[in-house]
Amino acid sequence: MHDSPDETILAAVAGRLGRDPGFLAAWLAAAPDGGDGLVRRLGLDDRGRASLALCRPPRPDRFAADVTAVARHLGVDAGELAAGLRETAALTGVAAGHAAVGVDERAGLLAAAHDWVDEQVAVAASTTRLRERAAAFWAGAPESARRGGDLEAAVAWSAPLAVVALPNLDARRARGWLAERGARLGDGDSDRPLRGLLLAARGVGIVFLDGTLAPADRRFTVAHELGHFLLDYLEPRERVLREAPLLLEVVDGWRPPTRTERAQALLARVPIGLHAHLLDRDVHGAATPDVETAEDAASQFALEVLAPWSAALDVAREVVGDRRSPHGELLAEVTARLAERFVLPADRASVRAAATLEALGVRRGFFDR
Amino acid sequence: MPDPHEAELGQLHERLLGGDPVAPAELAERLLPLLRSRLAGWAATVDDPHMVPSAMGLVIANYLTDPARFDPERGGLAGYLAMEVRGDVRNELDSRRRRRRHESPVAEPVELEPHGRDSTVEEEALDAVDPIGVSPAAVQAARQALGEFDQVDRRMLEMMADGVRPTSAYAAVLGISHLPVDLQRKAVKQHKDRLQKRLERLRARLS
Secondary structure (H helix, E strand, O other), X not given: OOOOOHHHHHHHHHHHOOOOOOOHHHHHHHOXXXXXXXXXXXXXXXXXXXXXXXXXXXXXXXXXXXXXXXXXXXXXXXXXXXXXXXXXXXXXXXXXXXXXXOOOHHHOHHHHEXXXXXXXXXXXXXXXXXXXXXXXXXXOOOHHHHHHOOHHHHHHHHOOEEEEEEOOOOHHHHHHHHHXXXXXXXXXXXXOOEEEEEEEEOOEEEEXXXXXXXXXXXXXXXXXXXXXXXXXXXHXXXXXXXXXXXXXXXXXXXXXXXXXXXXXXXXXXXXXXXXXXXXEEOOOOOEOHHHHHXXXXXXXXHHHHHOOHHHHHHHHHHHHOOOOXXXXXXXXXXXXXXXXXXXXXXXXXXXXHHHHHHHOOXXXXXXXX | OOOOOHHHHHHHHHHHHOOOOXXXXXXXXXXXXHHHHHHHHHHOOOOOOXXXXXXXXXXXXXXXXXXXXXXXXXXXXXXXXXXXXXXXXXXXXXXXXXXXXXXXXXXXXXXXXXXXXXXXXXXXXXXXXXXXXXXXXXXXXXXXHHOOOOHHHHHHHHHHHOOOOOHHXXXXXXXXXXXXXXXXXXXXXXXXXXXXXXXXXXXXXXX
């Protein structure tokens, strides 16, 4: 037995569990890169890899606690493990989703991207619902991420979504990144510059964002694509899971819909197979105007996530106080404070500032018009 | 005297049953040295040094997959698993013996040269094909070709001749146990196919 070290036997045990979804061994085996990216990311040696594979996948309702326990066992950073697990799951889901029934493999990464008009959030999202959803998002993140408003760290904990920053993002670069990790998604994508790109399938997603964006633009782009993922993809999918679980096979692309199923209203509102959304950028890096107007709900959600309403209102209240300054002056100051406090792009901070002043009863006077 | 580790194993077993995400890894890592220690003396009597570690891997994997098969009322976990390992190895050895008994010889037994070469399983297998009537030049060429098998090839050929089946055993010899199981299976199959082809070519030279 002396010539079989522990790590060899542990790897053999993990190998035998590679088809059992009750173990991370199966997650790693199912990933297009065999889990190599996660192992590299965590800096694990052979024994660490085997140890990781022998752990159980984190339970969705106890994700933070389970990931923290596994990270402690492996001696790795819990945030890195959470983000790495999200990335591995996203790679697996996106690769499978692209190969799903009804998706043309020749048509490239953006085959499933909707037209601009269709990209609007399908069901009008009330402000209250968006605020609740944003609050629920932060509630799932650990205290460290909440305190610092670290959005990308919070995403890893609170949503089945991976975030990947690539310099000078376009669809080809994103496709290349996926291909390097074994997820080959066809060909034929354009090189038009993008701020963000969301791909989602089988309940998981991946957000690519332009790594050259300024911090405020980067945060807003992640929050915006998070909004699309939660509101346009995950919630409709969860509705199907709740109301017609059998249709999930269709939604996830395991099989085509029957004629009867195709007629069901529920199915008409759910993205099937691979869901893609992209956010174009102009030459200066800003989102193009037609995108802005078409995506109010996702942008509104992004504001609720980045600058929660009550906190933004407090900032405005501090600025206004007992002052009787002109509206324009107050707007400029609240905008600056919000931009600084919540790391918001100036134009978004201005939108938020105007809304908070309105809520405080500070309206533009005759001479402000 | 009760095993001092059993209380700890019992707690881990309960955590495993409860769905604790880390319990399987902790259990496997804790069980390995305990099983090694329990089985060390007996394992030294087993000819194939890979057989016991391979059985340990199998038994631990089976237990992790279905922990309810272990009944704590009937004894300790390490003892139970050690017994399973012994049983698996004995079954495998019996199975090998049965296979050998039922194999019909394709030629009369050939007496090997008493010295002058390091007789190996693949050579014996080759010699047993039909050494009668083969020209000395062909035999010499075949022996030269056999010398080209490296240590890994020789070990794999021995295992193939012994009827070892688990992919994990071959993966351990090839040093690819860390790879995902699908890749292990693919690599092992490729290696075995390559060895089979080389043996077939050798047989062709002798025919």
